[in-house]
Amino acid sequence: MSKRVEFSVVIPAAGVGARMRADRPKQYLPLHGKTVLEHTLDCFLGHPSLQHLVVSLAVDDPFWPRLPIAADSRVLRAPGGLERADSVLNGLERLRALELPDEHWVLVHDAARPLLHADDLTLLLDTLADDAVGGLLAVPARDTLKQAEQGRVARTLERSRIWQAFTPQMFRLGTLYDALSRALAAGTTVTDEASAIEWLGLAPRLVEGRSDNLKITRPEDLALAAFYLSHKGA
Numbered sequence: 001m002s003k004r005v006e007f008s009v010v011i012p013a014a015g016v017g018a019r020m021r022a023d024r025p026k027q028y029l030p031l032h033g034k035t036v037l038e039h040t041l042d043c044f045l046g047h048p049s050l051q052h053l054v055v056s057l058a059v060d061d062p063f064w065p066r067l068p069i070a071a072d073s074r075v076l077r078a079p080g081g082l083e084r085a086d087s088v089l090n091g092l093e094r095l096r097a098l099e100l101p102d103e104h105w106v107l108v109h110d111a112a113r114p115l116l117h118a119d120d121l122t123l124l125l126d127t128l129a130d131d132a133v134g135g136l137l138a139v140p141a142r143d144t145l146k147q148a149e150q151g152r153v154a155r156t157l158e159r160s161r162i163w164q165a166f167t168p169q170m171f172r173l174g175t176l177y178d179a180l181s182r183a184l185a186a187g188t189t190v191t192d193e194a195s196a197i198e199w200l201g202l203a204p205r206l207v208e209g210r211s212d213n214l215k216i217t218r219p220e221d222l223a224l225a226a227f228y229l230s231h232k233g234a
Helices: 036-045 084-096 118-128 173-185 193-199 219-231
Strands: 007-012 050-057 075-079 105-108 134-140 146-149 152-156 163-172 205-208
Touching: 007 036, 007 084, 036 050, 036 118, 036 219, 050 084, 075 084, 084 105, 084 173, 105 118, 105 173, 118 134, 118 163, 118 205, 134 193, 163 173, 163 193, 173 193
Parallel strands: 007 050, 007 105, 050 075, 134 205
Antiparallel strands: 105 163, 134 163, 146 152
16 A cells, blocks of 8 residues: 655756757657656646645746646746756755755656656655655666776676666655755765765665656657657556
């Protein structure tokens, strides 16, 4: 039986998605009748335990106001930052302004990851409900992985110990805010929320999810996402 875990979500969506070679940021590309970002938000808006959903957007974003979902009272807006971590931190600031307790669970999810299954969201919430640290969806590496140096293989990594990090990543509001604030102030490179938590000396829990929780990064990913969406629930 699923546990009742109240949570909020932060979606950093201020990126430009240059690798997509498109006329707009990748989160606004059309996908299966909606934009990528609308599909991403839909992954959470129907959940009964969702408290708040914050989208961190570029201040001069011309695309967001055109979306019907921009008028949804459940969706709050925060200013985007130069990097993903800055946008997430701004989203957390928006939640803190609502006077949520430090123990409140916050999920951070990529704007360009529109294929999160409801079962994976439930699994993450249930698995981490009583966890002291929090964690993230991830999948074990399937392929042989090489470490490169100057374009050549330096060594082969031990695949059994390698996981691919996905989102959502789920941590307590106070802990994540402290981790990101301190890591950024120290000039640490923060590639995801888990890396900031690790910087504090904590060990996030890995929760194995579905491998089709795809992040749209390159043009071919959009076609693959459309294929998955057309078969979702089948």
